[in-house]
Amino acid sequence: MEKFKFAVIGAGASGTLMSIILKTKGYSVNLMDKDTAKVETLKKLEVLKATGKTEAQAKPDLITADTAACINGANIIMVCTTTDAHGDVAHAIADTVQEDQIIILNPGHLGGVLNFRNALMEANCKVNPLICEASDMMFACRTMEIGHTFHSGVKAKIKLASIPAENAKKVADLLKDVFPCYVPASNVLETGLSGGSGMLHSIPCVMNINKIELQQPFDYYIEGLTPGVCKVIEAADKERIAVCTALGVTVEPLLPHLKSVYGLEPDNLYDAIQSCVPYKGIKSPMNTNHRFMQEDTLCDLVPTASIGKMLGVATPTIDMIIALESLLLGKDFAKEGRTVEKLGLAGKSKEEIFEMVQ
């Protein structure tokens, strides 16, 4: 097989970096963004630039706002948008996506593949492409300016899952030279539930809404996760773990997870966060459209609560945060987010869900 052709959907920090890395490795890359002004700016640049962990410059073969043009001829479609935009992406590619194209959601969030597949069906897609979801974006990065991404951190291993589950191994093998970070997970429940981004993103943002609204910057983790806020997170995390348990999925609670990832000593969440060097100096969101307040609620808290409700697991703290954020932002997150209905899980038992994702 000749070298893959990639389509990268979303020219944010990670999509830009992804396209530079792929191009630098010699692959053909098309880059798409729905923001036409951004596309025009990117097209005018001589090269796109990565600094930090990756120092490289490259220009994609095509930069476009046209999704169909972007994915045309690509073997691998790397979706690098925020996860709450996955429905829109699925609708945009439904008519032109091919059976043999592979779609990878970077990341998928809870129910990523299920949601994307349902959105394709909803848009009358006639083919059944292989869809994978990553448990996380493979790099930590941020936009310095349009076309310039600072690559701040490398994640050595990212879980990859698909439906049927065995497809994840096939895709990880296929891409092992270009993306050795992908490690097959047992199924999409493992990738979807291992994140818990709602815990560290949605909850602190809701509890720091005063500063975000007033555009008063704060050290996100160090100032934002006060002892009280940590108590709310701990209560919500217990509920998240209870939902995982009811699903039969073993997931590490947040505190031991952070302790093992970052090698932290303290036995309570507040002190653990305070002792976490990589958490120092992280900037806070300056507006409520930030992904911490949008996709992490829509694609993590909402499906967690929705699955919990279906399986009879009470999630009062998570429900409270969703309701409070809905009031604060004047947006019905519980309705707009990934409910069991949108994931095609409504009315299913734990056993039926497992069968679906095997």
Added chain:
Amino acid sequence: MEKFKFAVIGAGASGTLMSIILKTKGYSVNLMDKDTAKVETLKKLEVLKATGKTEAQAKPDLITADTAACINGANIIMVCTTTDAHGDVAHAIADTVQEDQIIILNPGHLGGVLNFRNALMEANCKVNPLICEASDMMFACRTMEIGHTFHSGVKAKIKLASIPAENAKKVADLLKDVFPCYVPASNVLETGLSGGSGMLHSIPCVMNINKIELQQPFDYYIEGLTPGVCKVIEAADKERIAVCTALGVTVEPLLPHLKSVYGLEPDNLYDAIQSCVPYKGIKSPMNTNHRFMQEDTLCDLVPTASIGKMLGVATPTIDMIIALESLLLGKDFAKEGRTVEKLGLAGKSKEEIFEMVQ
């Protein structure tokens, strides 16, 4: 009748000011505080001092930590503690209070008289003193140092209620020379429900818990009541009004109430607050033991939600704030606050409640 003798319970800003004003007007005054160190400090002072709207110096006849000694021989017992301490005050005076003593709760908060009467009964009090509740403290003031209160604002009219309701008029008449501000209300539901202090105190504090925990001062109303926080208050206030309506009590919603009290123009809560000159520069609580986070939740939000639940009125926003504050502070506010059980209202219909308070 000779000049009244007063007992003032609670030597905070308002109790101190109350005792100075009464003493200056020539009445006998005993002042009590449960804080023995504060009592010792007060006793050593030559005089207690008021500045601001009241410029006066005086010393009570007795300053004591002994409640029985304080109320001994008093005609009028002015309770000037935080309202969440009323149960303790009732227990402390239950053995020695006399049938002909008049107790005035300054203020009572929702269910003040009911709660105080039940606490007296619970402590096996053998007599049935007349108990009144004021809708608010009659002056705005703050402590400059122990024994020195700054009197910042005068409230021309304060509603006074009792059970039976007709007693309020008797007490207001009796005290018209010394406290012309007292205006009889139709019953304790009117005084209790007209405050809404939970709206402007508990909710903004919960939504600014990050700053309070970090001891980052803020302009309480101007910075604390962001547009988002105002949306939460508006949702909660609708629930409060629905509870009042279910009780058959007509209460003005917060926005028109503030507009009429302060002569404000804007038609939305956020802009109204921002335009309210007396709200500028009010200091924020520097810890979670502040009365805004304690008594206003225990004695306003909790009974509002509890009565609502009993009458079938949903109060999801108020419930959410109570639950969130309970998590944040590690204290079960819904249980410790004034429930319908503590107010002796459990299982009663609107009609039965009205009969109780007439």
